[in-house]
Each structure stands twice: as C-alpha cells, then as structure tokens.
Amino acid sequence: MRFAAVSALAIPALVSAHGIRDAHHARQAPAANAVSGSSASTSAAAASSTQAGASAAPSAPATGTATAVAASGPAGASTLTFTLASTNPSAIPLTEIIANAPSQATVAATTTFAGGTVPTFLPSAPALPDISKLVPSNYPTLDVVPPTDSPEVQQWIKDVAASGVDIPNFAPTTADGSCAANAAAAADSTRCWWTCGGCKADDDIEECPDKMTWGLTYDDGPALYTGDLLHYLDSVNLKATFFVVGSRAISYPALLQNEYMAQHQIAVHTWSHHPMTTLTNEQIIAEFGWSKKIIKDVLGVTPTYWRPPYGDVDNRVRAIAKAMGLQTSIWTRISPTATFDTGDFDINGGTITSEQVLNNWQSIIGNATVIDHGFIVLEHDLFQQTVDIATGYILPDALAHQPPFDIKPMVQCLNKPLSDAYIETNDNKTNPIGSANATGSATGSSAEASGGSNSSGAASGSNSAMGIASPGSMAAIALAVVSGAIALFL
Numbered sequence: 001m002r003f004a005a006v007s008a009l010a011i012p013a014l015v016s017a018h019g020i021r022d023a024h025h026a027r028q029a030p031a032a033n034a035v036s037g038s039s040a041s042t043s044a045a046a047a048s049s050t051q052a053g054a055s056a057a058p059s060a061p062a063t064g065t066a067t068a069v070a071a072s073g074p075a076g077a078s079t080l081t082f083t084l085a086s087t088n089p090s091a092i093p094l095t096e097i098i099a100n101a102p103s104q105a106t107v108a109a110t111t112t113f114a115g116g117t118v119p120t121f122l123p124s125a126p127a128l129p130d131i132s133k134l135v136p137s138n139y140p141t142l143d144v145v146p147p148t149d150s151p152e153v154q155q156w157i158k159d160v161a162a163s164g165v166d167i168p169n170f171a172p173t174t175a176d177g178s179c180a181a182n183a184a185a186a187a188d189s190t191r192c193w194w195t196c197g198g199c200k201a202d203d204d205i206e207e208c209p210d211k212m213t214w215g216l217t218y219d220d221g222p223a224l225y226t227g228d229l230l231h232y233l234d235s236v237n238l239k240a241t242f243f244v245v246g247s248r249a250i251s252y253p254a255l256l257q258n259e260y261m262a263q264h265q266i267a268v269h270t271w272s273h274h275p276m277t278t279l280t281n282e283q284i285i286a287e288f289g290w291s292k293k294i295i296k297d298v299l300g301v302t303p304t305y306w307r308p309p310y311g312d313v314d315n316r317v318r319a320i321a322k323a324m325g326l327q328t329s330i331w332t333r334i335s336p337t338a339t340f341d342t343g344d345f346d347i348n349g350g351t352i353t354s355e356q357v358l359n360n361w362q363s364i365i366g367n368a369t370v371i372d373h374g375f376i377v378l379e380h381d382l383f384q385q386t387v388d389i390a391t392g393y394i395l396p397d398a399l400a401h402q403p404p405f406d407i408k409p410m411v412q413c414l415n416k417p418l419s420d421a422y423i424e425t426n427d428n429k430t431n432p433i434g435s436a437n438a439t440g441s442a443t444g445s446s447a448e449a450s451g452g453s454n455s456s457g458a459a460s461g462s463n464s465a466m467g468i469a470s471p472g473s474m475a476a477i478a479l480a481v482v483s484g485a486i487a488l489f490l
C-alpha cells in the first residue's frame, strides 16, 4: 500500500527545481554543422512488451548545479556536429529517443539467483540473500527522506557519533540546494561545496589516474530499462559501476542481483535522491543507512563508495559519508563550470535532444583524449532514453574510438580490485575506506587527508549527528514517481 501511495508526487516542481539548478551553469551548445551519425533501425523495439502501462521510472534529476557540461538549449532542432565512429545496428533511431517516447519492451532480469548462491568472483564474499524473503514494509517509504526516529536510524546516529569523525557544523542549505538560493554557503570555502564552485576534497573521486581510462558509471537505477543495459554490456564484455538509489533497489532486487553477479560494481546513490546538503545530519545518516541496508539485504555486501545526487556534496555531507564508511565519488570536472555530464537525464523531460547529448559526448571524449588522466562521465540507467542512447550510440562509439579507451568500473579504474568496493570483501589494510579505522576528518576545504588511512579525526564529536532544523519544503524537491510501476515490480 505504501508503495502505491508514493505515485502521485509532483513532477512539475521537480522539473522546475532542476531548471533552476541548470540555468547558471549550462555549457554553450556546440555549433551545429555536421551530419547525423545514425543509420539505426527499430528492431530493438520489436520484442513483445511485458510492461504495458508501466511508463517511466521515478524522475530523479541528476545534473548538479555547477556541473553541467551538457548544453541545455531548447529541445528540438539539433544535429550532430560530428560523425559517430560506430553505432549499434539495432539502435533506436535518434528521432525516437525523445521526451514522451512510447514505452519500449524491456529485458527483465536475465537470471534468478537462489538464496545462498555464493559469488565466486569475490574472495570471501557472503552468500546471496533470498530476495523472496524481503519485506518491503520493513523499509522506509520510497522516494521520501526516511524518518529519523526509527530504531535503525537512532543506532546509525550513535555509530556516527562513535566513529570519531568530526562533522562540520554547517547549517543545511535551503530550498533546492541551488547556488543561487544559498549565496553565503556557496561563497564559504570551508564548506567546500562541489556543486557551487567545484571545490574538491583531496579524497573525492572525480577521475581515474590513468590516461584514456574511463570509469564507466550509471546512476539512479535499477529501473525498467536496466536489464537492456546489462544485456548490452554483457554482449560487449564491459563492466560498469551502478550508483543505486535505495528506493529503486527494493523495487528491483532481482535486477540489482544481476548487476552484482555480472561483476559490475554496486555503489550507493542515497535512499530518496534528495540534494544532500539540504538535509539535516540525521536525515543524511538515514539516507545512507537505509541505502546501505537495502543493498546488503539484496546482495549480502555493503558498498564502500557513494555518489551524491546532483553532485551535491559539501564537507558536512562528506564527513557523514566517511563516518558511515562511504567514499565520496563524483564525476570529472575540467573547469569551474564544465563537467563530464552527457545531459542524458534531461532527454526524458524534453529539455535536451539526443543529438545534443551526443554532441556533449563528443566534447567529453575530445577533452578526455587530451587530459593527462582518466575520466568519469555522468550517465543514467533510469529512463529508456538514457539506456537507448548509451547502448545505441555512446558505448558503440566509445568502443570504436582510436586510440582505444580502457573502460571499466570506477573502483577498478582507480586500480583497486572489485573486492574493495564492499565492506565485507574490502582489504582493510590497503583500502581502509569502510573499515573501522577509516576515520579521517573531512573538515577543511581541500587540504585533508586522502583516504582517511591514519587520520583519526579530531573526535570532538560535538557536532556529530546534531539535528539541524530542516530547510525548505520537502515537497518542493520531492522525487516524482510515475504511475504504479514501482508497486507492480515488488
């Protein structure tokens, strides 16, 4: 019942908030002067649909305030400014990767794993839980910031206080967490607010160390079309990192198990996909705690990496993440206002065209080829459009690129083994993230210890987990959930 109840949250407020976030930072659109690279057919759409009426997954805007490399020009007329090196022969034509596109058939989870199945690809990984035993009513309401008075959250609050990590005493940002609405916070360098000005903590993950290496990531799933993406990745032997929204994990546990068992990296993308700087310490703890818990309950392992929705992170949020064993991971930024964001999220909302997304992609790989390190790009597995553009165009183009990219999950692009991606399998000696000793302070701007290896925070604890008055209305930034699709897939 509670799942059906979340289906009517407002999309317009969300789109509005997203627009505000993008408005000041969108990159100018490249000049349009070249030809379409697509010769695709519609064959992928021909399979029988089992999801009639289940339109889209929840809307979850993901481009951060200061983060859009992507152009946000008007939807509509737009051509490719380059020729793709390759496309998928069964790609959906670009003219059909548009807002309000009819729902395509989806590929469901391909394998059903019995509870007790032991992953063999991770040394000493726990057995898979039996997901048929999951009880959704034991988890918070989908797409809403979880309450902080539950026994679980109260325990996590105590754990954070006991971690020794010093939580900076900044008030939450207000409204939608935009820079414009929070000028003083944006100007406060001690906050080190990534979205507003691009401040990076020393241990933030923004890039991969090795040139031409792409830490491939997808956010906001698992969702209806994640299976299509998994199928394609498997067909070309690619592994990726999935930043998982807790509310989606409980909706699609079988897909999440398929991601994990295919040796993709699973990481945290919060429970409800709110801008984290707008939340109180206790709410942030609830978001992380429930996300970690549902992923562990589905996979048997707990992620050690997380990505902030919208890239919205400051030193307060970073510190709470660290105290909960989560390493902050964002995506590549090449200037104060330009990041490696394809803009794919916004095709569904109609504020960017597929051609513009591909032009952004071309700009990203142009820059990726000249920078002296590897890179991480913001993309999503939430919508059919984002999956269509990835599987039909971006990934085939990337695979055909010369010189070749080395494409792998984020943790492996950092030259760490996949086992370091989870608390239970992490080598706590060489990778202290997520270990009991990972207690470095995240205070100060970008001058703090990297990795938290020996830095045993100030342990003042005075600010830890102190509730701070909640800022603006949650409703104004609430995630939209379309139709009853979520309830159908429990």
Ligand SMILES: *[C@@H]1O[C@H](CO)[C@@H](O)[C@H](O)[C@H]1NC(C)=O
Residues within 6 Å of the ligand: 027, 069, 338, 362, 363, 364, 365, 366, 367
């Ligand atoms: C790099 O990115 C900038 C800003 O988005 C863009 O103007 C430029 O064309 C890109 N460079 C290449 C070589 O694509």
Ligand SMILES: *[C@@H]1O[C@H](CO)[C@@H](O)[C@H](O)[C@H]1NC(C)=O
Residues within 6 Å of the ligand: 423, 424, 425, 426, 427, 428, 434, 435, 436
């Ligand atoms: C690393 O530490 C965590 C607890 O912090 C523990 O659960 C895990 O088993 C340890 N990993 C190894 C490989 O010992």
Ligand SMILES: *[C@@H]1O[C@H](CO)[C@@H](O)[C@H](O)[C@H]1NC(C)=O
Residues within 6 Å of the ligand: 436, 437
């Ligand atoms: C943390 O590290 C210290 C030394 O740096 C060590 O003595 C202690 O046993 C470690 N604690 C845990 C729980 O690993």
Ligand SMILES: *[C@@H]1O[C@H](CO)[C@@H](O)[C@H](O)[C@H]1NC(C)=O
Residues within 6 Å of the ligand: 453, 454
């Ligand atoms: C961490 O502590 C150990 C022993 O306490 C020391 O050998 C090592 O150099 C320290 N590492 C860093 C990065 O400070």
Ligand SMILES: [Zn+2]
Residues within 6 Å of the ligand: 060, 061, 062, 219, 220, 269, 273, 308, 309, 310
């Ligand atoms: Zn997101």
